[in-house]
Amino acid sequence: MDRRNFLHTGSLTGLGLLAASLPGMSISGSADPLEEATIAQLQEQMRSGKTTAVALTRAYINRIRTIDQQGPTLKSVIELNPDALSIAASLDNERKQGKIRGPLHGIPILVKDNINTGDKMMTTAGSLALEGNKAATDAFIIRQLRNAGAVLLGKTNLSEWANLRSNRSTSGWSSRGGQTRSPYILDRNPSGSSSGSAVAAAANLCAVSIGTETDGSIVSPASVNGVVGIKPTVGLWSRSGIIPISATQDTAGPIARTVTDAAILLGALTGVDAADAVTKESEGKSHRDYTSFLDKNALKGKRIGIEKSHFHVHEDLAQAFRTAIDVLKAQGAVIVEVDLMKAMEPTGGNAEFEVLLYEFKDGVNRYLAGTNGKNRSLNDVIAFNKAHASATMPFFKQETLIESNSRGDLNSQDYKDALKKTLSSRQIITDMMAQHQLDALAGITNSLAGCIDLVNGDYYNQPSMSTPAAIAGFPHITVPMCSIHGLPAGLSFFSTAYKEGPLIGLAYAFEQATHKRQAPAFRKDLLG
Numbered sequence: 199m200d201r202r203n204f205l206h207t208g209s210l211t212g213l214g215l216l217a218a219s220l221p222g223m224s225i226s227g228s229a230d231p232l233e234e235a236t237i238a239q240l241q242e243q244m245r246s247g248k249t250t251a252v253a254l255t256r257a258y259i260n261r262i263r264t265i266d267q268q269g270p271t272l273k274s275v276i277e278l279n280p281d282a283l284s285i286a287a288s289l290d291n292e293r294k295q296g297k298i299r300g301p302l303h304g305i306p307i308l309v310k311d312n313i314n315t316g317d318k319m320m321t322t323a324g325s326l327a328l329e330g331n332k333a334a335t336d337a338f339i340i341r342q343l344r345n346a347g348a349v350l351l352g353k354t355n356l357s358e359w360a361n362l363r364s365n366r367s368t369s370g371w372s373s374r375g376g377q378t379r380s381p382y383i384l385d386r387n388p389s390g391s392s393s394g395s396a397v398a399a400a401a402n403l404c405a406v407s408i409g410t411e412t413d414g415s416i417v418s419p420a421s422v423n424g425v426v427g428i429k430p431t432v433g434l435w436s437r438s439g440i441i442p443i444s445a446t447q448d449t450a451g452p453i454a455r456t457v458t459d460a461a462i463l464l465g466a467l468t469g470v471d472a473a474d475a476v477t478k479e480s481e482g483k484s485h486r487d488y489t490s491f492l493d494k495n496a497l498k499g500k501r502i503g504i505e506k507s508h509f510h511v512h513e514d515l516a517q518a519f520r521t522a523i524d525v526l527k528a529q530g531a532v533i534v535e536v537d538l539m540k541a542m543e544p545t546g547g548n549a550e551f552e553v554l555l556y557e558f559k560d561g562v563n564r565y566l567a568g569t570n571g572k573n574r575s576l577n578d579v580i581a582f583n584k585a586h587a588s589a590t591m592p593f594f595k596q597e598t599l600i601e602s603n604s605r606g607d608l609n610s611q612d613y614k615d616a617l618k619k620t621l622s623s624r625q626i627i628t629d630m631m632a633q634h635q636l637d638a639l640a641g642i643t644n645s646l647a648g649c650i651d652l653v654n655g656d657y658y659n660q661p662s663m664s665t666p667a668a669i670a671g672f673p674h675i676t677v678p679m680c681s682i683h684g685l686p687a688g689l690s691f692f693s694t695a696y697k698e699g700p701l702i703g704l705a706y707a708f709e710q711a712t713h714k715r716q717a718p719a720f721r722k723d724l725l726g
Contacts, residue, residue: 251304324372337439354394421688496703498530
C-alpha cells in the first residue's frame with residue numbers, strides 16, 4: 199500500500215551476438231544488451247538462435263549483482279531463485295524441440311516477496327518474522343506464470359507488510375531486505391509498496407516484474423520509477439497464495455518498461471481460480487491476449503475526464519500535465535474537466551483505513567495459519583517484532599499492526615459501515631462517467647519522489663490518483679508522462695470494472711505519441 203493514501207553466479211556466455219542486436223548503454227557507458235530490451239526483442243534473439251533463456255538469465259543475474267547488490271546498490275531484489283538457470287535450461291530444451299509456450303517463453307521475470315512460490319525461495323512480505331517461510335505450493339498467478347514459460351528469476355523487496363506496519367514507515371524499507379533506492383536519484387524514495395518490482399523493471403534487472411496493490415502500491419512506484427504499471431480490476435488476477443491486506447482491494451499486476459510488455463504479462467496470468475471466488479466475476483470479461491488493444495489511434499474520439507485539481511500542484515508537474523493534455527487533444531481525444539476528488543469526498547475520512555485494518559487482521563491470520571513457520575498469527579508477529587526490536591524496528595515501530603490486531607471480526611458493524619462507505623465509490627465513478635459520457639478518467643499518478651527519510655518516514659505532496667480506483671476495485675494504468683529534474687512522473691488512466699483493454703489502448707496511444715520513458719541515470723543526489 200502506498201502510504202500517501204493510508205545466489206547464483208553466471209557468466210555472460212552467449213551474449214556477444216545478443217549485444218550486437220539490442221541497443222543500450224550501461225551505467226558505465228559500455229554497451230549492455232539488456233538495457234531497455236523488450237519481450238519481443240528478447241524473443242526474436244532466442245528464435246534466431248543468437249541467445250538462449252540460460253544466457254539471458256545469467257545476464258540478468260550478473261546485472262543484479264553489479265548494480266543491485268554492488269555499485270548503486272539499489273536493493274530491489276531480495277532473493278534470487280536458485281532454480282532459475284535450470285528452469286531456463288528446460289525451456290531452452292523445449293524450444294529446441296519446437297515447443298513454444300507463448301510470448302513469455304524463456305523470459306526472466308521478478309515477483310514481489312509477498313507472493314507464494316512453491317520452491318526454494320521464501321515468502322516473507324519483507325518481514326524477519328516470516329524469514330524461513332517457504333510455501334508448499336505456488337500462488338495461482340505463479341502457476342500461470344510457469345505455465346506461460348517464464349523464468350522465475352527471483353523476488354523483489356517491498357515496503358514491509360506492504361506498508362501496513364506503521365504510520366511513520368519508509369516506503370521500500372523492510373527488515374529483511376533493507377532500503378530500496380530510486381535508480382534515477384539514489385537518495386530518493388522509490389515509493390511503495392511494490393518498490394523492488396518497479397525499481398527492478400526500471401533498472402533493467404528483469405524483462406518485466408509483478409507487484410501487488412491495495413491502494414497505490416503498483417501505480418505509485420511505477421510512476422516515480424518511470425515505468426508502466428497496471429492495477430487490474432479486483433478479480434482479473436487471482437489473489438490466492440498472496441499475503442493479504444484487503445479482500446476487497448488487493449490485486450497483483452504487471453510492471454514493465456512498455457505498455458506492450460505490460461499487456462503481454464497481464465493476459466498470461468488471467469484465469470478463474472476456485473480458491474479466489476471473486477475471479478469468477480471475470481468470466482467472459484477477461485482476455486488471454488491484451489495486445490489486441492494496442493492501437494496508436496486509440497485516443498481518437500475518446501472522451502477523457504481530466505482531474506482539474508491537478509492543475510494546482512507543483513508548478514513543473516502541473517505544466518507537464520498541461521502538456522500531456524495537449525498531446526491527448528492532438529491525438530483526437532475530447533477533454534472534459536471533472537472534479538473527481540471532490541465527488542469522492544463521501545467515501546473519505548477514515549473509512550478506507552478502517553476497512554484495511556479489519557480485513558488485514560482477518561486475512562493475514564488466515565494466511566499465517568496455513569504456513570509452517572513459528573509465527574502463525576498476527577499476535578505472533580507482533581510479539582516477534584517486540585522481542586527482536588533492534589533488528590525489526592530500528593527506525594519505526596508497528597503501531598498499525600497493533601491497531602489492526604485490536605479490531606474485531608468482519609461481522610463488526612463498524613467494519614460494515616466503513617465498507618459500505620468505500621464501496622459507494624463504484625457508483626460515484628460510474629455516475630460521473632455516465633454524466634459526461636466518458637471513456638476514461640485521467641490525472642497525474644502521484645507527486646515526484648521525495649527523499650528517503652528513515653527517521654521521520656515518508657512525506658508526500660499532492661497529487662495522487664490511486665485511491666478512487668483502489669477502493670472501487672477498478673482498473674488503473676500509469677504510463678510515463680515526464681521527467682522533472684531527473685525525476686519521473688506518470689499519467690494515469692482508469693475506468694470501470696474489466697475495462698483493462700480500452701485503457702491499455704489509451705495508454706499505448708499516449709506512449710507512442712510521447713516516448714517519455716527514460717532509462718535511469720543512477721545519480722547520487724539531485725545535484726550529482
